[in-house]
Amino acid sequence: MADTSPTHEGLLDERLHRLGAWARGRRSAKVTEWPAKDQTTSVRATVVSLCERGLVIEERHRALGLFPVRRYPEADGTVERELRDRLERVVLHGTNPDDRTSSLIALLDGARLHGTAFPGVPRREVEPRMAAVTAATIASCT
Incomplete structure (x- = not known):
């Protein structure tokens, strides 16, 4: 990474920190490998950030009474x-x-x-x- 200065956006700063740590631990780190490795964590962190900022609302229910379903509709258009x-x-x-x-x-x-x-x-x-x-x-x- 060429620039590791903080963005003052918590979610982005955390992702950049994790990406830098991952890249330093590799001899031939390919950026294309990172999204697959970090997908689960980054998606959840993004959803949490959007919920905390009030941009989306988490809705939970069960489909057919069995399968848990989560939706994140827009809170305000x-x-x-x-x-x-x-x-x-x-x-x-x-x-x-x-x-x-x-x-x-x-x-x-x-x-x-x-x-x-x-x-x-x-x-x-x-x-x-x-x-x-x-x-x-x-x-x-x-």
Whole structure:
């Protein structure tokens, strides 16, 4: 890892610490091995963090009276609406993104989640702008 400085986000700092410790213990640590190793712990930590922040609510019930089921519905839709509005302003209307928004756009672009981020909008309308934001984000990191 090139930068181990704290992000001041507890969940991310813990994940980075664990990733660094794991990588130091390996001769040829491949980043692609880490997600599979850390999946169970990171998913649970993420759910706990989202519940603590009040973004999702844990609901428990039994399916068919036998199988325990947990759901995590959104507690309040305003967070998602605000995020989608920010993405729309940057990608569809050309406003300049802040660091967090540009990083999210780069992540969405790299994962090819154009349709998920902009349902109903043709990919050819969002892909060029997302690619431009991604390139600018990468350039600003080097």
